[in-house]
Amino acid sequence: MFAGVGERTREGNDFYHEMTDSNVLDKVSLVYGQMNEPPGNRLRVALTGLTMAEKFRDEGRDVLLFVDNIYRYTLAGTEVSALLGRMPSAVGYQPTLAEEMGVLQERITSTKTGSITSVQAVYVPADDLTDPSPATTFAHVGCNRGTEP
Template structure:
């Protein structure tokens, strides 16, 4: 009897702790605030203590909208939306999302066309069995990067002969609008000896997407490619996210030991998207109206490509020439 009583006394705190853990998981504290101003492409929220880069969600009966914190102030944060600000009102409740931005990765992505959030755009049904990984990742350690010692054939004889690309190299394709950059990328995707292609179309006109998939890329190129699409009409935050999502997907395939060809069209429109975000957040304009954050954002994106200890990412980035 005393032993049974002792066991019950010992077991009670353990059981109580387990119940408390379950209760905390079911009833998590939610940080929330209220919209104080909507101006241009941004909305300000009072009473919400969140860091830059945190995800927020507008909780209002008439609007379903998520966004990201791009600036913080004394007692308020400035957010940019992933959708339209139409319908937002002062006083609407905004909650912080208790998880970092993520993207689904896995071999199931091959042959699929997705948006910046990882949602399929090709009417082939949902993509199941993906693993969620954080959108942000560090560039390979500089002392653990593999040296670029071998060429990676792009499948274009003139390019491979005159200016061969190294495995893990980053190459800029500088040209004006309408001169054939997308056609060139489609040729490379079909003929390169890389194991996987990750193609990001950022800020492109909507009509060009289907042309690229069906005419430039074709079934042969699509079969070993992942396409991430963010056309010109979504908010700047979506276009910016598409660039980092495509890079994160390429990193996952690289970590599996693949040689990945990452093609981004275009890097200029990525910078334009960050310019919209920076100016809306109150940054001062500098050269050609670009805020300082653009020049720090570029190396954060580009340095994540390259040759790592296992696998490589060869980056092809198109750049619109001056005046376009």
């Protein structure tokens, strides 16, 4: 299961063709909310991907859920919050950041019938691990905080 939050059209198209060329498209579900779409659409993509993963898990499958990029999920939430007239909290993020991240992350779980394992790309603004977005994400996930050169 792949949830592309705020992906560029080109990246989504390239990924689709890679899955097709690898003959695995019949085993993969792709959900995209492109970066040019309204923030409400982008905010729902990670949750939609997770809902689909839960359905597959409940059918007895072991699911690998990729979310690219969880930071863009947070940014979409920030934009929606601003549109709703909410007063921003730390560093301009939505005041509901911890709640929204918790709702998403806590649903990624195993049951007696199947499992969901998640791999999430996390952008760290200015390499600041104390920024509320990655800090809130890392509070919910076991992760390797490796960096790309």
